[in-house]
Amino acid sequence: MVYKKRKDGRKFDEARKIEAKVGVVKRADGSASFRFGNTWAVAAVYGPRELYPRFLQDPSKGLLRCNYNMMPFSSRGERVRPGGSRRSKEISMVTQKALLPVLNLDEYPNAVVDVFIELPETEAGSRTAGINAASMALADAGLLMKDLVSSVSVGRVDDKIVVDLDYAEESYDDGPVADIPIAILPKSGNVSLLQMDGLVSKDQLKEAVELGKKACAKIYEIQKKALKEKYNVKGDGQ
Amino acid sequence: MSKLLVKEKEIVVPGEVLAEGMDNLPGIGTYRQGEEILAGRLGLTYIDGRTIKLIPLSGKYAPKRNDTIICKVIDINFSGWRVDTNSAYSAMLSMKDGTSAYIQKGADLTQYYALGDYVVAKIVNVTSQKLIDVTMKGPGLHKLKGGRIIQVSCHKVPRIIGKQGSMVSMIKQATGCRVSVGQNGLVWIQGEPDKELLVENTIRKIEEESHLAGLTDRIQKFLEKETGAKLDVSKSSQAPPSPAGGRPKSYAASVRQGDNHGL
Numbered sequence: 001m002v003y004k005k006r007k008d009g010r011k012f013d014e015a016r017k018i019e020a021k022v023g024v025v026k027r028a029d030g031s032a033s034f035r036f037g038n039t040w041a042v043a044a045v046y047g048p049r050e051l052y053p054r055f056l057q058d059p060s061k062g063l064l065r066c067n068y069n070m071m072p073f074s075s076r077g078e079r080v081r082p083g084g085s086r087r088s089k090e091i092s093m094v095t096q097k098a099l100l101p102v103l104n105l106d107e108y109p110n111a112v113v114d115v116f117i118e119l120p121e122t123e124a125g126s127r128t129a130g131i132n133a134a135s136m137a138l139a140d141a142g143l144l145m146k147d148l149v150s151s152v153s154v155g156r157v158d159d160k161i162v163v164d165l166d167y168a169e170e171s172y173d174d175g176p177v178a179d180i181p182i183a184i185l186p187k188s189g190n191v192s193l194l195q196m197d198g199l200v201s202k203d204q205l206k207e208a209v210e211l212g213k214k215a216c217a218k219i220y221e222i223q224k225k226a227l228k229e230k231y232n233v234k235g236d237g238q
Numbered sequence: 239m240s241k242l243l244v245k246e247k248e249i250v251v252p253g254e255v256l257a258e259g260m261d262n263l264p265g266i267g268t269y270r271q272g273e274e275i276l277a278g279r280l281g282l283t284y285i286d287g288r289t290i291k292l293i294p295l296s297g298k299y300a301p302k303r304n305d306t307i308i309c310k311v312i313d314i315n316f317s318g319w320r321v322d323t324n325s326a327y328s329a330m331l332s333m334k335d336g337t338s339a340y341i342q343k344g345a346d347l348t349q350y351y352a353l354g355d356y357v358v359a360k361i362v363n364v365t366s367q368k369l370i371d372v373t374m375k376g377p378g379l380h381k382l383k384g385g386r387i388i389q390v391s392c393h394k395v396p397r398i399i400g401k402q403g404s405m406v407s408m409i410k411q412a413t414g415c416r417v418s419v420g421q422n423g424l425v426w427i428q429g430e431p432d433k434e435l436l437v438e439n440t441i442r443k444i445e446e447e448s449h450l451a452g453l454t455d456r457i458q459k460f461l462e463k464e465t466g467a468k469l470d471v472s473k474s475s476q477a478p479p480s481p482a483g484g485r486p487k488s489y490a491a492s493v494r495q496g497d498n499h500g501l
Contacts, residue, residue, distance in 0.1 A: 029296075029298055030297075047326065048326035049326050050326060059367060104278070109368055110367070110368070111327070139251055139280045140296060141296065141298075142279060144267075146276070146278065147253030187276065223251075227251045227280060228249050228251065231249045231280075231295050231296075
């Protein structure tokens with residue numbers, strides 16, 4: 001009963017300041033950056049392109065390959081060792097699984113779509129920022145998609161259900177904490193990512209997911225706006 | 239009650255609802271879910287009677303039959319040449335389609351097309367598994383010697399070619415360069431080095447400003463300023479086909495791409 005007010009003054013159902021931009025990596029086929037406060041993800045999409053090694057090729061559909069990477073200087077001063085880790089491998093996998101339901105890769109047999117998610121700055125919620133950026137980058141790359149994917153982390157801090165936990169809340173000492181990253185397909189409301197770390201009751205989880213859905217709806221509007229901004233440049237609007 | 243929720247030439251993102259009810263039909267780039275028609279990709283809406291279509295604005299080149307493309311020879315095998323098409327799939331140029339010359343068994347195929355050579359070829363077939371066959375037999379299809387290749391977005395190719403090839407022939411007239419525009423987004427330029435550069439800059443300008451009205455006029459002014467010579471546009475549109483063979487292709491391309499982008 002002690003967590004009355006969030007440290008940065010946000011409301012309990014309020015996400016950190018969000019910034020989204022599309023087309024940040026000019027050489028990539030599609031790219032986007034997404035920011036939740038101090039968590040910053042940049043995603044670049046390459047492909048569809050030829051897939052090697054050949055044994056990975058699937059003649060019935062294309063493959064989606066995601067790579068999540070925290071930059072060495074991205075964390076809190078302790079250098080993040082470059083290269084893959086157990087953690088980054090897991091996050092790459094859940095990102096791929098979160099994005100796959102919206103993609104239609106039937107048109108690209110034997111090919112691959114590569115998504116590279118780099119995080120120059122992280123302070124909790126990095127996988128959700130990565131998914132948001134990647135979903136915009138995939139749309140920017142002109143791939144066939146049913147929908148976008150919006151993602152946010154929800155959770156509980158002490159007795160409160162909160163949206164978009166920052167690092168201070170994730171490591172809150174004076175009571176139980178649960179961190180629940182979720183990803184939503186905004187059109188259908190389907191959930192494509194749901195992970196949980198911490199302690200949470202069934203009712204709290206339900207409440208948290210409902211709150212997350214609402215937060216994702218707001219994020220979806222921001223993603224949509226960013227995508228339209230890139231193409232709706234000055235002039236006669238086409 | 240059917241309702242159209244978007245205007246013509248509106249940018250939509252995947253999953254956006256374009257229309258409700260059964261009176262409209264989902265066209266290319268869209269899909270139906272229950273009563274609604276939704277966007278299946280990022281694109282520009284184009285309403286064709288009752289059908290709602292999406293014109294792609296970005297993305298890699300998707301090989302299509304009868305497209306004239308510029309490709310690079312990447313491999314040579316028993317039956318011909320494998321060429322890169324600037325898409326996710328490479329194409330096969332068979333010995334029969336590559337040249338009409340008699341090729342003896344075991345002959346050295348590099349004397350026709352060597353590794354790294356660029357050719358203007360036409361796609362004859364694309365299978366469901368995206369096996370592509372190209373041919374060199376046809377008007378304007380030839381091997382490219384010298385010059386330079388630049389890469390542009392394949393969605394801007396109709397802008398670079400212009401209506402009935404007006405834009406590309408204007409560039410050719412102003413710079414005296416030979417220019418071939420492949421539908422896969424590769425452009426070949428050959429001429430004086432500084433003029434080649436001017437063509438490249440002009441094409442980059444077209445790419446950047448393709449969405450703005452009055453493109454042809456602005457490009458004409460730009461070329462006149464750069465070359466310091468007045469351009470006679472009426473003459474350029476009647477210019478004879480260049481030896482590079484750009485004209486028949488560009489003509490076909492501009493007719494096929496039509497006025498979909500409506501500038």
